[in-house]
Structure formats: C-alpha cells, structure tokens
Amino acid sequence: MAEFRLESSAKRNNNVESVENVERTVFFISDGTAITAEVLGHAVLSQFPIKITSYTLPFVASETRAKEIKQQINQIYQDTRIRPLVFYSIISSGVKNIITSSEGFCQDIVQTLVAPLQQETGLEPKPELNRTHGLTEKNLSQYDARIAAIDYALAHDDGISLRNLDQAQVILLGVSRCGKTPTSLYLAMQFGIQAANYPFTADDMDNLQLPATLKQFQHKLFGLTISPERLAAIREERRENSRYASLRQCRIEISEVEALFRKNKINYLNTTNYSVEEISTKIIDMMKLNRRMF
Amino acid sequence: MAEFRLESSAKRNNNVESVENVERTVFFISDGTAITAEVLGHAVLSQFPIKITSYTLPFVASETRAKEIKQQINQIYQDTRIRPLVFYSIISSGVKNIITSSEGFCQDIVQTLVAPLQQETGLEPKPELNRTHGLTEKNLSQYDARIAAIDYALAHDDGISLRNLDQAQVILLGVSRCGKTPTSLYLAMQFGIQAANYPFTADDMDNLQLPATLKQFQHKLFGLTISPERLAAIREERRENSRYASLRQCRIEISEVEALFRKNKINYLNTTNYSVEEISTKIIDMMKLNRRMF
Numbered sequence: 001m002a003e004f005r006l007e008s009s010a011k012r013n014n015n016v017e018s019v020e021n022v023e024r025t026v027f028f029i030s031d032g033t034a035i036t037a038e039v040l041g042h043a044v045l046s047q048f049p050i051k052i053t054s055y056t057l058p059f060v061a062s063e064t065r066a067k068e069i070k071q072q073i074n075q076i077y078q079d080t081r082i083r084p085l086v087f088y089s090i091i092s093s094g095v096k097n098i099i100t101s102s103e104g105f106c107q108d109i110v111q112t113l114v115a116p117l118q119q120e121t122g123l124e125p126k127p128e129l130n131r132t133h134g135l136t137e138k139n140l141s142q143y144d145a146r147i148a149a150i151d152y153a154l155a156h157d158d159g160i161s162l163r164n165l166d167q168a169q170v171i172l173l174g175v176s177r178c179g180k181t182p183t184s185l186y187l188a189m190q191f192g193i194q195a196a197n198y199p200f201t202a203d204d205m206d207n208l209q210l211p212a213t214l215k216q217f218q219h220k221l222f223g224l225t226i227s228p229e230r231l232a233a234i235r236e237e238r239r240e241n242s243r244y245a246s247l248r249q250c251r252i253e254i255s256e257v258e259a260l261f262r263k264n265k266i267n268y269l270n271t272t273n274y275s276v277e278e279i280s281t282k283i284i285d286m287m288k289l290n291r292r293m294f
Numbered sequence: 295m296a297e298f299r300l301e302s303s304a305k306r307n308n309n310v311e312s313v314e315n316v317e318r319t320v321f322f323i324s325d326g327t328a329i330t331a332e333v334l335g336h337a338v339l340s341q342f343p344i345k346i347t348s349y350t351l352p353f354v355a356s357e358t359r360a361k362e363i364k365q366q367i368n369q370i371y372q373d374t375r376i377r378p379l380v381f382y383s384i385i386s387s388g389v390k391n392i393i394t395s396s397e398g399f400c401q402d403i404v405q406t407l408v409a410p411l412q413q414e415t416g417l418e419p420k421p422e423l424n425r426t427h428g429l430t431e432k433n434l435s436q437y438d439a440r441i442a443a444i445d446y447a448l449a450h451d452d453g454i455s456l457r458n459l460d461q462a463q464v465i466l467l468g469v470s471r472c473g474k475t476p477t478s479l480y481l482a483m484q485f486g487i488q489a490a491n492y493p494f495t496a497d498d499m500d501n502l503q504l505p506a507t508l509k510q511f512q513h514k515l516f517g518l519t520i521s522p523e524r525l526a527a528i529r530e531e532r533r534e535n536s537r538y539a540s541l542r543q544c545r546i547e548i549s550e551v552e553a554l555f556r557k558n559k560i561n562y563l564n565t566t567n568y569s570v571e572e573i574s575t576k577i578i579d580m581m582k583l584n585r586r587m588f
Contacts, residue, residue: 022415033575035484036333042587043330043383044407047419056585058575085411089337105414112406113338117379120399121316125341133571143569144531150476154451182444185479189570190329237438275437276483277427281327281352291350293336294569 025076026054029069029088029099033133034058040109041087052085060090066098077103091127133294142192146294149188149195156196157181162213165196170287171217172197173261174224175253176244177234179271179279183224186276191284192292200257202249208256210264222283223261223268228254230272319370320348323363323382323393327427328352334403335381346379354384360392371397385421436486436586443482443489450490451475456507459490464581465511466491467555468518469547470538471528473565473573477518480570485578486586494551496543502550504558516577517555517562522548524566 026045028037034056045052060066076084086104090096100106114125155161156168158181165171170187172180172195180197187193198214214221228250235245243249261268267286271279284291320339322331328350339346354360370378380398384390394400408419449455450462452475459465464481466474466489474491481487492508508515522544529539537543555562561580565573578585 022417024415033571035571035575036330036337038585038587039330040334040404040407043404044411047404047408047421048411048415048417049420050415050417058579083414085414087407105411107407107410109407110334110337110341113334113381113401113403114341116401117338117342117399120377120379121318121342121344123316123342123344126343127341133569144528146570147476147528150479154448154475157448181448182441182483185444186483189476189480189483234438234441275427276440277327277329281329285352291332293332294571 022049022082023051023053024082025080025084026052027069027073027084027086027088027104028054028056029060029086029090030058031061031090031092031095032058034089035133037087037089037109044087045085060095060099061092063094063098066095070098070102073099073102073104142292143294145292146188146192149192150185152194152196153184153188157184159198162198162211165213165217165220167194168196168217168220169194169289170222170283171195171214171220172222172224172283173200173214173257173266174226175200175231175250175257177231177238178224178226179276180224182276183271183279183283186280187283190277190280190294191289192294193284193289200253200260202244202253205252205256208260210260218264218266220287221264221266222287223257223266224279225254225258225261225268225270227270227272316343316376317345317347318376319374319378320346321363321367321378321380321382321398322348322350323354323380323384324352325355325384325386325389326352328383329427331381331383331403338381339379354389354393355386357388357392360389364392364396367393367396367398439586440482440486443486444479446488446490447478447482451478453492456492456505459507459511459514461488462490462511462514463488463583464516464577465489465508465514466516466518466577467494467508467551467560468520469494469525469544469551471525471532472518472520473570474518476570477565477573477577480574481577484571484574485583487578487583494547494554496538496547499546499550502554504554512558512560514581515558515560516581517551517560518573519548519552519555519562519564521564521566 026041028034028041030037038056057069060069073084073086084104086099086106087109088099088106089108089110090099118125170193172184174180176199180199184195184197187195200208228247231250231254232245232247239245269279269282320335322328322335324331332350351363354363367378367380378398380393380400381403382393382400383402383404384393412419464487466478468474470493478489478491481489494502522541525544525548526539526541533539563573563576
C-alpha cells in the first residue's frame with residue numbers, strides 16, 4: 001500500500017551548470033490528504049524555471065513509513081547530488097523529525113505561517129487541532145449539508161427537475177456545454193451551495209424566452225456564456241461534424257442567449273478563459289453567496 | 295460587485311484579557327479564487343484557541359479595490375484596537391503594497407515559502423508565472439480531460455450504464471448512500487480520474503454475487519463500506535421510518551457486502567469517519583492511480 005515508485009524519475013541530470021534547465025525531484029508529504037501541500041507546493045514551484053518530477057505521499061502517519069521515505073529522499077540525493085525539495089505538513093513530531101532529518105530541502109507549509117502568528121497573538125499553537133479536509137464531530141452536520149448540496153445539483157442538473165427551485169441558492173442558465181454542470185457540482189462539493197442549472201437548446205432559439213417557472217426566481221438566476229469558437233471545439237469532441245457543433249450554430253445560440261441575459265437583467269459571465277474554480281468563486285462573489293469551508 | 299459587508303462581525307470584543315476567548319477578524323485576500331489562502335489560513339488558525347470572523351475576498355486585482363479593503367481593515371483596527379489577521383496571495387506589487395500597508399497583520403502564504411527556495415535553488419522567482427486554479431493554454435487539454443472525467447462519472451453513476459467500463463480507472467462498489475457518488479465526482483473534479491460506480495440494492499441481498507460484467511474488471515474494483523449506524527442515520531434523512539433506513543436492514547446490507555468484498559479479494563475502505571477528500575486520496579493511494587493536478 002502506498003508503495004513508493006520511481007519510474008517517472010528515471011532520467012535525471014547530474015549537471016547543474018545551466019540553471020534554466022534545472023531538474024528537481026519534489027516530494028509533497030502529509031499525514032492527511034496532501035491536497036494542500038500539493039496545491040501550495042505547485043504554486044511556489046511554478047514561480048521558478050525548474051523542471052520537476054514530483055511524488056505526492058499522503059497519509060504518512062507512522063515512523064516506519066517516514067523512514068522508508070527518508071531513505072528514498074537520501075537515495076535520490078546520493079544518485080544526483082541534488083537535494084530533493086520537500087513540502088510537508090505532518091503533526092506527529094516523531095514522524096516529522098524523520099522526514100526533516102533527510103537530505104531533502106524540507107519546508108513545513110503550515111508551521112512556517114504559525115510561528116509569526118504565535119508572536120502576534122501571544123497564544124500557544126496546538127498542532128494536533130489541525131486536520132484539514134478531515135471529518136470531525138464538529139463538522140458532521142456541515143458535512144451532511146455538503147452531501148445534500150451534491151444530491152441537489154444532480155437532481156437539478158440540466159433542467160431535469162424544475163421542482164424545489166425555491167431551495168436553490170443559484171440557478172445557472174446557458175447553452176449546452178458552456179460549463180453549467182461542472183460549475184453546479186463544484187459549487188456543491190467545495191462550498192455546499194445548492195445550485196440548479198437549466199439549458200437552452202437549439203429548439204429554443206427561434207423565439208428565446210425566459211421560462212415562466214424561472215422568471216419568479218429572477219434574483220437567483222446567473223448566466224454562463226462562452227466564445228463560439230471554444231464552444232464549437234468542445235461540442236466537436238462530442239458530436240463530430242454535427243450542426244450542433246458547427247461554428248454557425250454556436251454563434252447563433254450564444255448571441256441569442258446573451259441577448260436574453262441582457263434583456264432580463266441577468267448577471268452573466270463569459271467562461272472561456274476560466275477554470276471551474278474561477279467560475280464558481282466569481283459566481284459566489286457576484287451573487288453574494290455564503291462561502292462555506294469543508 | 296464583491297461589495298464588502300460586515301454583518302457577521304457586529305459583536306466584537308475590545309478586551310483581550312482572557313486570551314482563551316480572543317476574537318479576531320481574519321481576511322483571506324487573493325487576486326485569484328482565494329481557495330488556497332482560505333484553506334491554508336484555516337489550517338494555520340485552527341491551531342490557535344481563537345474565535346474568528348472571516349472574510350474571503352477573491353479577485354482583488356485593482357489598486358482601487360485594494361484601497362477599499364485597506365480602509366476596511368484599518369476601520370476594524372480603529373474600532374477594536376486588535377489587528378485583523380490577513381492571509382494573502384497577490385501577484386501585482388502595487389496591489390500587494392496597499393494591502394500590506396494596512397493595519398492588518400499580513401502574511402503572504404506563497405512568498406513565505408518562495409524566499410527559502412530562492413536561496414536553495416539559486417534561481418530568481420517570477421511571481422507572475424503563478425496562477426493557481428487558473429486556465430492557461432498549457433493546461434487546456436488537461437482541463438478537457440477533467441471535464442471528460444466529470445461527464446464519465448455522471449454517465450456511470452449508480453450503475454446507470456455498464457458500457458465503456460474498460461475506460462474506467464476505478465469502479466466503486468457499495469450499498470446505497472455509502473458515499474459512491476460524491477467520491478466518483480470528487481475523483482473526477484479534483485484529479486481527472488474516470489470513476490464509475492455500481493450499487494448493491496436490498497433486492498441483491500438474498501444471494502449477493504458480483505455481476506459478471508464487473509468480474510472482468512476485477513483489478514479496477516474498489517469497495518466502500520460504512521458503519522450501519524451512520525448509514526441508518528443518513529438513510530433516515532432520505533426516507534423516514536422506512537425499512538430502507540432501519541438499522542436492521544443497514545446491518546444486513548453492510549455485512550453481506552463486506553463478505554462479498556472479502557470473498558472476491560476486493561480492496562475496500564470504511565468511509566464512516568472520512569471526508570470525500572480523504573476517501574478519494576486513500577483510493578488513489580491504494581489503487582496506485584495517477585494523481586493529476588488542476
């Protein structure tokens with residue numbers, strides 16, 4: 001289980017003369033999911049012109065496991081004479097000390113920010129209280145709300161059901177493949193927000209109107225739009241050479257839907273250059289929704 | 295847009311005598327989604343016995359917006375004589391300087407780790423290269439893979455379709471409400487992993503067998519189980535006082551399904567005390583799946 005393998009780091013460069021092409025091995029190590037270590041570590045590394053080979057090692061909770069990893073880190077250092085970079089977040093001091101005694105260049109992603117805060121607040125930190133992305137008695141009811149939000153998104157995906165829209169915190173509108181479903185699911189998963197979504201289809205285009213059922217929820221409506229070129233490319237993946245995927249059809253649909261958004265004073269966002277994370281947080285921002293944490 | 299409001303911080307304590315009950319106002323500020331600032335900031339703060347009132351302010355990209363926020367931070371300081379805690383990640387030095395010149399106690403969540411790395415690598419960091427959770431030309435095809443994985447999870451949720459299971463990277467098995475759907479969706483959303491899931495129902499229990507269609511994908515199967523008590527509580531929310539939600543029925547189903555997992559040598563995990571993040575990363579770990587980043 002969680003056996004450590006090295007296949008992708010077979011090629012390595014012992015020569016550090018050309019710094020622009022430095023290759024470094026990176027470890028993201030955590031006694032939890034390692035999601036934070038990985039995301040933050042990548043954010044830090046992305047600022048350097050380094051080619052990385054990375055290993056994400058979650059649930060490192062025992063000293064035995066830590067010793068195995070230390071040995072791997074040291075082996076890489078002996079083979080390459082380049083210190084592996086290690087981003088870690090580990091609560092147990094026994095496990096932590098083994099990792100930091102390796103030949104890796106180790107940075108504690110959480111504790112680095114804890115020390116200054118300790119000084120500022122005059123309070124003693126208790127590392128054992130921290131369990132990011134964990135489930136505790138305390139957050140169990142919040143957690144149920146998150147699962148309920150996922151159920152809601154699935155039950156109200158793609159206009160499947162227009163019942164219980166009064167329970168939606170936001171209702172996303174847009175043409176097929178503009179990002180409604182991933183956004184609804186992300187809002188539910190990350191923030192526990194109940195999001196419904198409703199599609200406008202090719203058949204609606206002759207006389208595009210806002211359905212009466214939706215009109216009563218005007219204040220919850222949010223439109224998604226996208227460049228016709230990107231839309232055509234996405235649709236082409238689904239149905240090659242179809243009318244549905246043609247640039248002409250995409251242009252008509254987008255132009256009609258944007259006109260409808262403007263006419264009905266519905267906030268909308270062009271998703272072309274945004275990730276699901278960005279679209280979701282922009283919606284929360286624009287609609288002033290409550291941003292929960294899990 | 296993104297108007298800053300203070301309703302939840304109405305009550306505030308000017309008295310810092312009892313440090314155990316210190317109340318602090320916290321800002322998570324970013325020129326992006328602020329997801330990393332929020333997650334990491336909470337991880338840091340959770341180690342201190344502080345009661346927090348927090349504001350997450352994403353997409354802070356202009357100096358005008360930064361000045362508004364600085365004013366809010368300073369106002370809180372003037373009202374309470376307690377410095378607000380600020381966790382930020384901002385690329386533009388103009389915007390950043392405005393925030394850090396406020397009365398808040400400001401910590402840059404990414405740059406704190408960049409400086410030591412600069413020394414270790416001898417390389418000059420380029421902050422403008424960093425855009426966590428962003429969409430770029432470079433990751434556009436990866437991004438399409440993520441959307442495809444979400445589509446796949448939806449098309450193969452709850453045994454809806456047993457076609458194309460050869461394209462699944464993992465197939466989750468378990469009884470109704472043990473966590474299959476959220477886990478499949480999270481694997482797709484966070485890691486771009488194509489996960490199908492298949493339910494065992496009450497009707498299957500008399501003579502529980504692994505369906506022939508699944509047997510051929512033995513190496514991709516992964517079981518989810520849960521304590522009967524927690525299962526009954528979750529089902530009770532759905533169908534009150536039903537046979538489906540009875541502790542007796544839950545016990546029978548769980549015991550039968552666990553026996554099937556053992557008999558067929560299927561890896562399985564008890565999800566009772568784990569979040570979706572933990573379940574998903576444990577599956578990746580145990581099944582040695584490729585953990586992509588988005």
